[in-house]
Amino acid sequence: MSVTLILTAAVLSLCTAIMLLGNTVYSPAAVWKVLTGENIKGATFAVRTLRLPRMLSGLLAGFAFGMAGSTFQTMLRNPLASPDIIGVTAGSNAAAIFLLIMMNLSGTAVSLGAVLGGVLTSAFIYLLSRGGKFEGGRLILIGLGVQAMLNAFISYLLLRAPQHDVPAAYRWLSGSLNGVQLSDIPMLAIIIIIFSPITILLGKHLRILELGENSAVTLGVNTDRTRILLILSAVISIAFATATTGPIAFVSFLSGPISSKLVGAGTQNELPAGLVGAVLVLLADLIGQFAFSTKFPVGVITGILGAPYLIFLLIRMNKTGGAS
């Protein structure tokens, strides 16, 4: 519990920092006045139009990425099994890029397309890997294959794209809080308010699923129903988050392992993982904005953090023969 409190405090501090910092640093009092409706020249635009959507999207998307990633990793008992590695995110990306480039759509249509792409890709992977009996390893391999296919499709789209569409596509692919507008937030917030309680409530079932199919059935878990509910919650949350900020690299992948280190192995960690996700995104965004002379989008910073861990995991798995 104390870990959750500390993480909550960290998230709140980072949210505050994002609201206060920028080209001009505003005092907490000024920010508060703007948020409660007062008009202050300059501050109103910076706080309401730039910083508030940035902070809220980082918070919500980070939370969604973290919780969904951790759910997948625990359910499939494999740290590689996060949605950004097994093709779910790639499904959203492919759909979004297709709509951006081939259909010349933008805004809500692209977002909804991304959600649909993520959900359909997951259903496809799940059905392919089910084949009579559910196996985690098979799902991961099939997911990696589907991811490769979708990435090839994305490359093809980018090659065919007219020059002026390419930057928009790349902005989508790199993951950023820059372009987010306040009107994008309510939908994401509603989705997270609906689906994260489902994930947290099923946390206990997830700890049983983790013991393997046989033990889970024996202990009275309706395994198919639980798995489908958990996958749906995770996929829908992550697809909406991706539709808002683009895929922020490795947040899903990193949050679960970090939070499970913090709360201790075997403890329910869906909520802490969500909070860690939010911390990662907000912190990486602050670093990207202020640490260097050039501004980097948040996905670049999380990518730099996540890549070494992925390499470390692959090396370790290579040593242990894939069993983890």
Place this chain on the structure above:
Amino acid sequence: MNNEHQLKVEHITAGYDGRTILKDIELAIPVNKISVILGANACGKSTLLKTIARLLKPSSGKITLDGKGIWTFPSKHLARVLGLLPQSPVVPEGIVVADLVSRGRFPYQGLMKGLSREDHAAVAEALEIMGITNLADRRLDELSGGQKQRVWIAMALAQDTDILLLDEPTTYLDITYQVEILDLLTDLNRKKGTTIVMVLHDINLSARYADYIFALREGCLVSEGTPSEVINEELIKEVYGMNCSVISDPVSGSPFVLPKGRHHVLDSCLA
């Protein structure tokens, strides 16, 4: 000893991917007794146990608990009566003993609540019966094979079911641990009246520890009864395709199988 759940296998035919493994099996599990399912490799022992535990849906026939098909029970409800220790359970990384054992309480827990006082008591009792109270805070991956197996059985005990199925609980263990596990299961059966059904490989230990034996061959039930009724030279030949002598175990008085291979058999013993 108020455990009187009747578990029956009624004309079960079952298998995987269209391949039939069990053929029209009909049997009743003796209440409050230890039963052992014997048979050669791939004869369907584990499949039978899995079908009883609802891990595999039979293609025809049904398993009934107190006259009702087990697939009609709500899953948590059934999990309070019927438990299973699978052959190779999956260990979550880094998990500690007490945590794992407490997961056996899942069928009793509500959606929102944590472990109740009753749950804690059941976990403590399970650890004590298995003699692993001192290991409660240890990580599972640090324990020896025998200790691990006791932890898994403790988890099944915490589930507090009247019927306990075990798929080869002694495989891969040294003889000392094999006997120890079987002794602990016998204690459990005598103290609480738990009906135990297990698959074992060792015929002689089975003959000692089982009250009742089911012998399978190629998916069919070929014989059932007490060890002394069932185990004889003809049955071993039929089930395992092996010649042997059966004597009385000088330690327990149960039947004891002495295999006869092609070598190291005295002339006086050749039939």
